[in-house]
Amino acid sequence: MYNYFTPNTIIEVICLTIAVISLLKDSSWVWRSMILYLLITCLTEIGGIYVSRQAHNNHWVYNIFILFEAGFTHLMFAHLFNKYINSKPIIICGLALFCLFYVYEIESHGFFRYNHLTYAILSAQFVLYSLYYYYLLIQDHGYVNLKQSSDFWWVAGILFFYFSSTACNFFDDKLYSVMITPKHHLSYFIFKGLNIILYSCWSYSFICRKWPITKSEI
Amino acid sequence: MANNEIRNLIIIITVVFLIAPGFLLAYVFIYNRRKKSHIEEKAQMKLTFEAEIAKTQLEVQEQTMQTIGADLHDNIGQLLSLTSLTLNSIELEDIAKAEQKIDTAIDLTLRSIKEMRLLGKLLQGDQLIVLGLAEAIRYEISWLERSGKFVISYLQDDELPAAGNPDKDLILFRIVQEVLNNIIKHAGGTQIGIKLGYSEGILQLSINDNGVGFDMDNLPVEQRGMGLQNIQKRAAIIGGEAIIVSNPGAGTNVTISIQYP
Numbered sequence: 001m002y003n004y005f006t007p008n009t010i011i012e013v014i015c016l017t018i019a020v021i022s023l024l025k026d027s028s029w030v031w032r033s034m035i036l037y038l039l040i041t042c043l044t045e046i047g048g049i050y051v052s053r054q055a056h057n058n059h060w061v062y063n064i065f066i067l068f069e070a071g072f073t074h075l076m077f078a079h080l081f082n083k084y085i086n087s088k089p090i091i092i093c094g095l096a097l098f099c100l101f102y103v104y105e106i107e108s109h110g111f112f113r114y115n116h117l118t119y120a121i122l123s124a125q126f127v128l129y130s131l132y133y134y135y136l137l138i139q140d141h142g143y144v145n146l147k148q149s150s151d152f153w154w155v156a157g158i159l160f161f162y163f164s165s166t167a168c169n170f171f172d173d174k175l176y177s178v179m180i181t182p183k184h185h186l187s188y189f190i191f192k193g194l195n196i197i198l199y200s201c202w203s204y205s206f207i208c209r210k211w212p213i214t215k216s217e218i
Numbered sequence: 219m220a221n222n223e224i225r226n227l228i229i230i231i232t233v234v235f236l237i238a239p240g241f242l243l244a245y246v247f248i249y250n251r252r253k254k255s256h257i258e259e260k261a262q263m264k265l266t267f268e269a270e271i272a273k274t275q276l277e278v279q280e281q282t283m284q285t286i287g288a289d290l291h292d293n294i295g296q297l298l299s300l301t302s303l304t305l306n307s308i309e310l311e312d313i314a315k316a317e318q319k320i321d322t323a324i325d326l327t328l329r330s331i332k333e334m335r336l337l338g339k340l341l342q343g344d345q346l347i348v349l350g351l352a353e354a355i356r357y358e359i360s361w362l363e364r365s366g367k368f369v370i371s372y373l374q375d376d377e378l379p380a381a382g383n384p385d386k387d388l389i390l391f392r393i394v395q396e397v398l399n400n401i402i403k404h405a406g407g408t409q410i411g412i413k414l415g416y417s418e419g420i421l422q423l424s425i426n427d428n429g430v431g432f433d434m435d436n437l438p439v440e441q442r443g444m445g446l447q448n449i450q451k452r453a454a455i456i457g458g459e460a461i462i463v464s465n466p467g468a469g470t471n472v473t474i475s476i477q478y479p
Contacts, residue, residue: 134246143254146247159239167231171224178225186225190232197236 003053004046007192012042015199015206022210030079031150031209034202037072040065059114063106066115070098070122073158077129080151084136094125120169123162130159150209157201161194270455271385274392278347281395285361286337294333301326351387352378352414355394359412362398373413378421383479386456390423390474393449393460397425397472400445405429407469421478426471431464449474 016038026032044065051058074091081087098118105115133155137144146152168187178186304323308316339357347354352374359370394412401410407429415422437446446462449472453460458476 131242134242138246138249138253143257144250146250152246156239156243159242160236163239164232164236166235167228170231171228174224178221178228180225186228190228194236 004049006045006049008195009042009045009049011196011199012038012045015203016042018203019206022206026209028079030075033072033075034206037068040068044068057112060112063111063115066102066119066122070095073126074098076154077126077133080133080155081129081136083151084140090129090132094129097125098122116169123165123169126158126162127166130155130162148208148211150205153201153205153208157198157205160201161198164194164197165191267385267455270452271388274388274452278388278392278395281399289333289337294330294337297326297330297333301330347384347387347391350382351390354387354391355412355414358391358394358398362402362410368401368408368410370410370412373411373415375415375417377416378414379416379479381479386421386476386478389452389456390421390476393452393472393474394423394425396445396449401425401427401429401470405431405470416478419477421476423474424471426469428469431466431468431470433466434462434464 016035019035019038023031023035044061048058048061051061074095078087078091081090098121101118101121102115105118133151137152144152168190180186180189301323304319304326308319310316349357356372356374359372362368363370398410401407405427407427409428411424411426413422413424415424449462450460453474453476456476458474461473461475462470463473464470
């Protein structure tokens with residue numbers, strides 16, 4: 001049981017707990033859906049550890065998870081873009097591109113090898129979405145208190161995580177030979193650090209989401 | 219490439235790619251703060267503008283009340299006194315003379331009624347602006363002409379846009395009133411020229427007189443602060459410019475140019 005407590009699972013469970021506390025009664029179903037997504041993330045992480053100990057290859061678990069990752073993140077971006085523009089064309093194109101690469105990779109190397117190319121494309125999409133969101137935010141005439149903007153910090157987490165993981169995505173094939181400890185290679189540590197940044201930003205974003213509700217109740 | 223080199227390269231790239239979003243977020247933060255101060259400045263300017271409009275409305279009303287007070291005292295009051303005197307002096311024994319006096323009293327009463335009607339219109343005060351700037355200026359001129367002290371020429375461009383700007387009209391009308399007041403009180407002239415021109419979205423209001431004029435450079439501070447700065451400040455508030463040209467003995471010319479409507 002002890003082995004399931006990795007830095008990744010711990011930060012994910014903390015983020016899930018904060019999401020449950022902050023978003024359970026949220027007015028937006030899209031924000032509430034983040035609870036479900038984080039629950040799926042935690043289950044995937046624990047499932048991934050379990051499968052790797054049983055069968056050594058847990059890539060198929062993450063191949064399933066990437067579907068949820070793409071779906072929920074696109075849903076959230078659609079929700080954020082809708083405040084400024086009609087998001088449907090961008091989001092539908094993004095999802096279509098993702099599906100195309102996903103099917104192509106499954107077709108080419110099967111379900112039991114991780115879809116690295118699909119993940120790299122998805123990362124690039126999310127980076128572009130984040131940059132476009134900030135562009136829309138700057139262009140908008142209204143003022144938003146960014147320190148307490150849940151949208152801003154949610155996108156910040158995405159941008160930090162997916163932009164910074166670009167190097168890992170690029171050198172994916174070479175990374176397996178770069179071992180830092182006998183058990184873990186370099187990308188494991190990089191993603192551990194990026195996960196901490198991502199879930200910290202998201203946790204803060206969920207707290208910001210809860211903040212105005214708490215304030216009005218006082 | 220050796221493993222160590224790959225490791226170092228990936229670490230460096232990851233760190234750089236981690237710093238880049240940091241800078242981007244910092245830029246968004248700074249831009250957002252500037253946006254906030256811009257919004258606050260705009261709100262402050264709007265408040266100042268609204269306060270100036272309210273002040274101008276009050277001044278136009280005050281000016282109207284002064285005109286009404288003066289007219290009641292100097293004109294209608296005199297007419298009614300004369301009517302009363304005429305009626306008092308009627309002797310019923312002399313029918314022919316009495317008829318003449320009654321006719322005079324009727325004539326005086328009719329003139330009083332006419333004056334009262336004009337006053338009633340003026341009582342609407344700043345509502346004159348609803349009729350448009352040109353009409354309001356014409357009305358102001360007609361009152362001034364009645365004093366018989368000034369020869370006023372008024373030229374108005376036919377190209378004036380039909381749909382005006384009530385706020386700008388009000389400020390411009392108040393400027394006209396202020397300039398005319400200055401002419402009456404200080405200039406000592408006999409001729410006043412007013413021109414309202416419009417060309418390529420620019421409205422130009424020009425008022426000149428043949429009064430004593432003044433030396434722009436050696437104007438006492440207390441005089442400079444009162445009327446002239448007010449005119450320039452008001453013109454600036456509606457995005458315009460006021461140019462005042464005057465020389466001792468050569469009259470004064472005030473020109474205001476603004477984007478219109």
